[in-house]
Amino acid sequence: MTKTALVGARIFAGDTWYDEHALVMSDGRIEMLQAADALPHTMPVQTLEGGVLLPGFVDTQVNGGGGVLFNDAPTVDGIISIAKAHRKFGTTAMLPTLISDDLDVIAKAICAVDDAIQAGVPGIVGIHIEGPFLNPRKHGIHDAGKFRSLNADTVVLLSSLKYGRTLVTLAPELAPEGAIAALVKGGVVVAAGHTLASYDDMQRAIGEGLSGVTHLFNAMTQMESRAPGVVGASLDSDLVCGIIADGHHVHPASLRAAYRAKGSEGLMLVTDAMPTVGSDIMHFTVGGTDVTASKGMLRSNDGTLAGSDLDMAQALRNCVQLMRADLGSASHMASTTPAEFIGIGNAYGRIAAGYRADLVHLDDALNIQNVWIAGDIA
Secondary structure, three states: OOEEEEEOOEEEOOOOEEOOEEEEEEOOEEEEEEEHHHOOOOOOEEEOOOOEEEEOEEEEEEOEEOOEEOOOOOOHHHHHHHHHHHHOOOEEEEEEEEEOOOHHHHHHHHHHHHHHHHOOOOOEOEEEEEOOOOOHHHOOOOOHHHOOOOOHHHHHHHOOOOOOEEEEEEOHHHOOOOHHHHHHHOOEEEEEOOOOOOHHHHHHHHHHOOOEEOOOOOOOOOOOOOOOHHHHHHHOOOOEEEEOOOOOOOOHHHHHHHHHHHOOOOEEEOOOEOOOOOOOOOEEEEOOEEEEEEOOEEEEOOOOEOOEOOOHHHHHHHHHHOOOOOHHHHHHHHHHHHHHHOOOOOOOOOOOOOOEOOEEEEOOOOOEEEEEEOOEEO
């Protein structure tokens, strides 16, 4: 068993900052934090040149990266390419995300994620199935022609992942009574998204076990004086809300309002990333719809936002700059909250003894310097 100590950076352990401390890791796990000057002289040491050491980022909404869209490549090779593209931006755990598609594609994607986890593909902890159980009037870039209703058979399919965690985004107002409860009973984490749900619809769904909201503010009913909608229900509850902090999907003032209402335990940063992240491509298609990257945005020909060109390192920086969160809170939203939301918070999302050595080292300008997954440089 080889131990290695990381020294020279300020460490955020998920709740507390540590100065002049060393992080000791062995066999892919964090063994301890201790004063740097108390390390045994024989221990191998890697010296980091200042900056901060944070828990690795956990992204629950990754449609693509490295030139690959998960829908077009629901295979182990496709997953490897997407995960590799995001690793250099500090993402050490992720849910490859399938947007609305046919049931056979969903089945293939679930099998591919199972195979990827069994094969030990770094950073893959489950799958996010976003649709096709959505509201056609809030379809966004999704192909509404793929939309369908939940039934007993689709509940079984959505609950069929053998390894890792499954997150499903659906429109609660269209879910038959008991369907959300059945998904939750099957081990699925359920979030509301692409929805025209009312506040009352959301309360019913919460009562069945709905626990999250996908890309808060986008593709959902807004908060009005006498119609709180999905946004109002999100701010008035313990729901964990993903939010796309790219400066395009959500106005900075709305980012700050959500942060004040929910705090770092109720918001999680997501990228909603598309194939452009980690690649040089400027054009791609989603279900036959052409999408172009321009000025940091991805849009179809009719101007519809089509996911994002955002990576988690930039989301963290935007969280500090646009949301005006302190760095510790931003780290919490990028790592701890999403890990706890999908049920892996006992091993991911913090720097603590026994946790995986999934780490990201940033300089003082919050640019990525090093990334580790299970103690290995990624």
